[in-house]
Amino acid sequence: MTLQILANIVFSSAHIWLVAAGFALIYKTTGFFNFSHAAVYTCGAYAAYAVTTGLGAPFVFGFFFGVVGAVAVGGLLEVSIFRLLRRHRAHQISLLLASLGILIVIQSAVSMVFGDDVKSAGGNGLPSTVITIGGAHLTSIQFILIGSTIGASLIVAALLLRTQLGMILRATANDPDLARCIGVEIDRAILVSFVIGSTLAGVAAVLWAENTALSPAMGFNALLLGVAAALVGGLRSIVGSFLGAVLIGCIQQLAAWFISGEWQNVIIFLVMILVLVFRPQGLIGEPLRKASV
Amino acid sequence: MDYVLHVIVLMGIFAGLAMSLDLLLGHTGVLSIAHAAFYGIGAYSSALLTVRLGMSFSVGVLVGMTTAILISFIVSLPSLRLHDDYLVIATFGFQMIIFSIFNNWIGLTNGPFGISGIPRPFIFGLPVRSEFGFAILSVGFAGLTYLIVTLIISSPFGRVLRGIREDENLTSSLGKNTFWFKVSAFAVSASLAALAGSLFAHYVTYIDPTSFTVMESILVISMIIIGGAGSRYGPVIGAIVLVLLPEILRFVGLPQSVAQNLRQLLYGVALVVMIVVRPRGIAGQYGFR
Numbered sequence: 139m140t141l142q143i144l145a146n147i148v149f150s151s152a153h154i155w156l157v158a159a160g161f162a163l164i165y166k167t168t169g170f171f172n173f174s175h176a177a178v179y180t181c182g183a184y185a186a187y188a189v190t191t192g193l194g195a196p197f198v199f200g201f202f203f204g205v206v207g208a209v210a211v212g213g214l215l216e217v218s219i220f221r222l223l224r225r226h227r228a229h230q231i232s233l234l235l236a237s238l239g240i241l242i243v244i245q246s247a248v249s250m251v252f253g254d255d256v257k258s259a260g261g262n263g264l265p266s267t268v269i270t271i272g273g274a275h276l277t278s279i280q281f282i283l284i285g286s287t288i289g290a291s292l293i294v295a296a297l298l299l300r301t302q303l304g305m306i307l308r309a310t311a312n313d314p315d316l317a318r319c320i321g322v323e324i325d326r327a328i329l330v331s332f333v334i335g336s337t338l339a340g341v342a343a344v345l346w347a348e349n350t351a352l353s354p355a356m357g358f359n360a361l362l363l364g365v366a367a368a369l370v371g372g373l374r375s376i377v378g379s380f381l382g383a384v385l386i387g388c389i390q391q392l393a394a395w396f397i398s399g400e401w402q403n404v405i406i407f408l409v410m411i412l413v414l415v416f417r418p419q420g421l422i423g424e425p426l427r428k429a430s431v
Numbered sequence: 432m433d434y435v436l437h438v439i440v441l442m443g444i445f446a447g448l449a450m451s452l453d454l455l456l457g458h459t460g461v462l463s464i465a466h467a468a469f470y471g472i473g474a475y476s477s478a479l480l481t482v483r484l485g486m487s488f489s490v491g492v493l494v495g496m497t498t499a500i501l502i503s504f505i506v507s508l509p510s511l512r513l514h515d516d517y518l519v520i521a522t523f524g525f526q527m528i529i530f531s532i533f534n535n536w537i538g539l540t541n542g543p544f545g546i547s548g549i550p551r552p553f554i555f556g557l558p559v560r561s562e563f564g565f566a567i568l569s570v571g572f573a574g575l576t577y578l579i580v581t582l583i584i585s586s587p588f589g590r591v592l593r594g595i596r597e598d599e600n601l602t603s604s605l606g607k608n609t610f611w612f613k614v615s616a617f618a619v620s621a622s623l624a625a626l627a628g629s630l631f632a633h634y635v636t637y638i639d640p641t642s643f644t645v646m647e648s649i650l651v652i653s654m655i656i657i658g659g660a661g662s663r664y665g666p667v668i669g670a671i672v673l674v675l676l677p678e679i680l681r682f683v684g685l686p687q688s689v690a691q692n693l694r695q696l697l698y699g700v701a702l703v704v705m706i707v708v709r710p711r712g713i714a715g716q717y718g719f720r
Contacts, residue, residue, distance in 0.1 A: 414517055
């Protein structure tokens with residue numbers, strides 16, 4: 139039984155990391171909490187759904203379309219709304235509020251177009267076997283998600299640490315004004331971070347939809363855990379969101395097993411608030427100056 | 432005519448919610464997403480005391496407001512140490528926690544099944560049964576909220592709040608304990624939200640957790656942004672606009688489910704448009720610069 143819990147934790151943490159990493163990356167380069175990331179997630183899942191269930195396309199096609207859909211939405215939001223607000227020198231809070239508004243708009247639109255109900259994804263051509271390792275069961279979809287997460291994390295880490303693009307992103311995250319001084323195009327760097335973040339969200343969304351179900355609020359629910367994970371782990375470091383995701387995944391699964399599913403949110407958010415108050419830089423991160431938090 | 436009165440009741444309730452949150456948002460510069468939680472605390476206190484313990488309306492209201500104040504300390508003491516985005520996230524976390532409690536503490540709140548049979552209130556011995564009576568009560572409560580908020584914002588206390596909004600460090604350097612000012616403003620704001628919640632509970636006679644979600648908090652924030660933060664009339668204007676908007680949709684004759692989502696979509700659009708085009712809102716003073 140413990141092995142099953144462990145397997146569940148791995149799956150849960152993988153999913154949470156995909157959302158948290160994208161959210162954290164966008165926060166690092168732009169400086170605001172982008173709640174519309176949830177809308178990007180939802181759009182990715184429904185885009186894949188539309189293609190597989192609406193048009194009968196095979197899963198791989200749907201997956202690709204879903205990720206592209208997520209990137210399109212994320213990129214569009216940055217280029218149209220957030221960039222405009224940055225031009226106006228809007229405060230982080232205005233950006234946060236705008237992102238909340240966007241989330242509401244997109245979530246309602248998805249409800250209107252697809253309906254409020256919980257749908258199950260098509261999964262055409264997706265192997266639906268159960269793999270058992272030493273007593274723990276994981277479905278093939280869950281395996282695919284875990285594998286994708288490992289792959290994605292390696293790609294993102296390599297991108298950020300080894301390429302010039304990654305250096306530009308890290309420079310923008312560290313000090314946008316100084317980066318601008320040395321010739322970095324901040325807007326382009328931010329757009330890249332949105333693209334990367336939205337890709338991760340899209341992957342998470344499509345695979346989660348196959349594993350569980352689709353609903354208009356799925357992005358919001360996923361983002362709740364992602365935000366908690368990103369904050370707990372530490373927004374400033376790459377490893378931070380990873381650690382945060384594992385921790386939140388643990389809390390979620392252990393709470394579900396030992397207490398009962400409904401209270402998991404209370405525990406997760408209590409932990410998040412405790413971290414915010416006592417260690418706002420997260421578990422991994424240099425102590426923030428008092429004025430910045 | 433009953434319909435018009437119903438709309439007036441809603442406007443009164445939401446005007447109260449908007450004004451109380453504006454004390455925090457527009458005047459102190461603190462964005463709290465936990466307002467719906469305090470709204471809910473007022474509603475549930477009133478509901479539980481009148482339905483389960485047979486208490487009177489006024490007792491329900493007073494206990495609701497007091498409970499809201501006490502719980503506001505639990506929320507504000509940790510959260511107000513943080514600033515800007517982190518403060519918002521902390522209040523967001525508390526909103527989720529309190530909502531979870533409404534939804535999961537079945538023994539107390541009946542969870543998702545809600546509490547029904549909330550009796551009509553008795554004001555000075557007279558039962559308030561008609562739409563007209565409720566409209567008067569609602570406008571009365573909104574007026575009371577307006578008086579309290581206006582008294583505060585025109586006082587020296589209010590001036591300090593605005594100082595905190597503009598430059599907390601400067602205000603602190605002038606010798607004001609900004610933390611306690613913020614905590615106090617938070618408590619007042621929460622108690623007035625609970626007042627609106629009590630009225631809501633007695634009006635709709637059945638409450639469940641779905642009326643007190645994050646979306647509700649964001650709705651109230653939208654009202655403030657659209658109407659104008661930091662002003663006396665701004666939140667009221669915002670409440671009127673956002674209550675009227677979906678009612679106008681009603682006449683277009685859309686199916687119920689679509690109408691509900693369209694209404695939310697329009698709220699979202701209005702919020703985004705306002706932030707981009709005119710963060711000050713229709714009649715506001717404070718544009719989050």
